Amino acid sequence: MSAVVFAHHRMSPAERVRDAAWVAFVALLLGIPLIGLTTVDAGGRLEVSTRFGMLALFVAIAFGGRIALRATVDHFKARKLARQQARGASEATAASTTRRVSTWLGWFALGASIGLPILFSDNRYVVDTATTVLIYVMLGWGLNVVVGLAGLLDLGYVAFYAVGAYSYAILATEHGWGFWQALPVSGAMAATFGILLGYPILRLRGDYLAIVTLGFGEIIRIILVNWTDFSGGPNGISSIPRPSFFGLEFTRRPAEGEQSFAAFFGLDYSPMQRLIFLYYLILVLALLTHVFVSRLRRLPVGRAWEALREDEIACRAMGMNTTNIKLSAFAIGAMLGGFAGVFFAARQGFISPESFVFTESAIVLAIVVLGGMGSQLGVVLAAALLVLIPEFGRNFAEYRMLLFGAAMVLIMVWKPGGLLSHREPTVRLGQREETPA
Amino acid sequence: MSTLLSVRNLTMRFGGLTAIDDLSLEVPAGRITGIIGPNGAGKTTLFNCLTGFYKPTSGTLRLAHPHHGEMRLEALASHKVVRDAQVVRTFQNIRLFPKMTVLENLIVAQHNVLQRASRFSIAGLFGLAAYREAEAAALDRAATWLERLGLVDLADHAAGDLPYGIQRRIEIARALCVDPVLLCLDEPAAGLNPRESAELNELLLYLCRERGVAILLIEHDMSVVMNVSDHIGVINYGRKIAEGTPEAVRNDPQVIKAYLGEDEDEAQAGGAAA
Amino acid sequence: MAYALQQLINGLTLGSMYGLIAIGYTMVYGIIGMINFAHGDIFMVSAFIAVTCFTLLAAADVSSIPLALMFVLMVTIFFTSAYGWAVERVAYRPLRGSTRLAPLISAIGMSIFLQNTVQLTQGARVKPIPPVIEGGIELWAAPDFTVQIGWSQLLIIVTTVVLMTAFTWMITRTPFGRQQRACEQDRTMAALLGVNVDRTISLTFMLGASLAAVAGVMVSVYYGVVDFFIGFLAGIKAFTAAVLGGIGSLPGAMLGGLLIGLIESFWAAYLWAEYKDVATFGILCLVLMLRPSGLLGRPEVEKV
Known part of the structure; x- marks a missing residue:
């Protein structure tokens, strides 16, 4: 073989044990104050109690885990190296395989999401959970515009979700607006907030932008908590009207002069009808969002977002007005978040500042980043994973956020580009003759 | 030969540092103008002023645009320099x-x-x-x-x-x-092998002769600058120290001094090698 | 007047603690150019360690306050710097040289992880400890209001001043400080000149964590209660302080911390207490918009 091949350094068993022992030692150090010792309330004052058994277990897990991790990493690195030496699959076929698999997965997801309420038409829990997944998918697609495409790190996305939700709640409860009237207005409201926030911070670089947007999200939440006359304060706003199906209400006894959905179609009333309707409603909203964003990505404005993410100075050198490009990304991302918020308020019938904390922003951001920045399908995968995993392990409910944080760190370290990091070009030279659709 | 861009008394200061000092320069339409000078002479700063990335401390940059008449580049934001005045640049570090x-x-x-x-x-x-x-x-x-x-x-x-x-x-x-009406290239030959530089020469000549694009060229590779430029300006310490045809510039004692110090013999050898 | 003086003292105390945490942000930002989002949670962990130590000492009937404080400080600094080291090693080092967003995401993940670890292992309830240092000096007995500086407040302010001086000296005068500054300027070149970059970065994280640990001990002494959520707000405020003073500048972080502390105290005292966090965030936005390099930072020239 002519090419120089750098073999992966293989550790001897003694080295492995020494390495794992070091990790176990660090685990011991870290574990003593938090796991080994804890303070418990003993009649008004604290007392220290010890949990050395648990500490020992933790250290043992660290030791064993490190050895197992090392072995796995070595194994995969060796395999990757062997593949590289064999020069098996060329890059081009790999890319086209990814594309085929993605397309197939996308259609599968669409089919499954349409069929789901039919299969589970009497399972309230499944339909509810699926609705939650779709809300996160929609939020993820909205944030994807800002973070994934335009590369502007927004840690306060939940603010726009809140603006949308409160706009609808107030319009509906105090001014008697319907869902469909309030939807565009609330979206426009959120977009306005997006521009208001975006304008002053245009010049900031990535990390500063992150902190300021985080601050903005918190400001909105604090105002919602404290401005009781306007937002109902910590108690929030309740009895928000539910959306109707072209004027048909999902109630057992509709209001005077109105007709209910069940009566109109000659069905027996069932509360599931409303849940399934809500599910399809968010599905339609999400699909519209998807079509909207995918088309935008292939338009000048979408390409400009991606170019902005890649190199802002080069954008200016190509005559692009980066101010407008950033603002459009903020506005459209915010608008989509606002739509999701309207739906959220309409579905819950009750909102309070509790639902709009920083953790929500972090979850949506994690969905975008874990999915693979800019990848629409990746968002769906990540949203499903992040909502479903804690649901499957409901016995571990209290570990949910712990696992969530750990997963964020580990996936970043393992795949800094996200789960689906393949980027599909917006235009190809071969497609020139076809009508760009 | 009409003047496309006329730089008048351009000065750019960063705090106490004067990167460009009272520089005046004419860029003719439809020609290749080379800008040479030692590292740190202020060449890229000139480009940054031209394309709106820096606001010059003083001086004027007048562009005689073939369709829009006279434009003042120093008053335009960087994206407008490209969009409205069609002055486009490339970057030294791609x-x-x-x-x-x-x-x-x-x-x-x-x-x-x-x-x-x-x-x-x-x-x-x-x-x-x-x-x-x-x-x-x-x-x-x-x-x-x-x-x-x-x-x-x-x-x-x-x-x-x-x-x-x-x-x-x-x-x-x-x-x-x-x-572009004016194409500003910042060291386009840096990192190219001799064959690629030769292709670049050919491309630049084609753009200028066939397409009528005026080119402003910063370059260290003398085989490119000397072969394609119609006109060369030499900058050192932010000032123009010489200007003229490649031949004239090559033999200018000021230029030789700026590049090679006082030693005249070596300067001759260097000039010949270039 | 007397009331204002009291607010001044309270603000300085609060500001000193923000300043101590802010130094951790500023040093880490200086050396690897990222916001250590988990720094606020490191501070929170240290406050829990301090609470455990105080409780242990109370059980052991240690009566000498200076001795107890020294012990708690040392133990807390030791364990907290281990946390600082581990966070860097696990979440940031593998991502060095990756995209800009990746380390920030893993930092946010780390922050969530630490918060929930503490919540799970130590409980979600607030932890009260009996007051360690009581009393103070009456400075001025006005007819309707008595201005007082507590011993704990005095301790906090003095400790902060001493630590600040020591740190400035260390960064400007010692070989470690030189190596640290070298890594800030150009990591590759520093490595070529024989600076152990990995070790320098690790040490920077440990030092930042140590200062956060001091702040953690002070918080548990001063307020007497600690919960798993204190890291979030304290972290953001300290970061604001670092930005306000000019990120990368040590005296700037301290100045920023004091200003934020003062603004918060006066805002809460004279305007609306419930909006005091809005004030901090508002200032952060204003500073970043009007003077992104901060009060004492060097302005950055855009490199084209």
């Missing part, structure tokens, strides 16, 4: 959009035309004919330059994955897609 394909890079360069055609994206969203035509035209223009620069086979590759010499070419192709 600034492509690395994850986008070569073709996309060239399409992004036509952003302003396409954005106007897409009518705030609405015509684009509904795929109206006006927008489709504009996009087809943009693709045609990109394809023309890809062909001229021999990049067709690479059109659908991510720009950032390609070799250095090719990235240089892509950056020039991208700048050409803006349809």
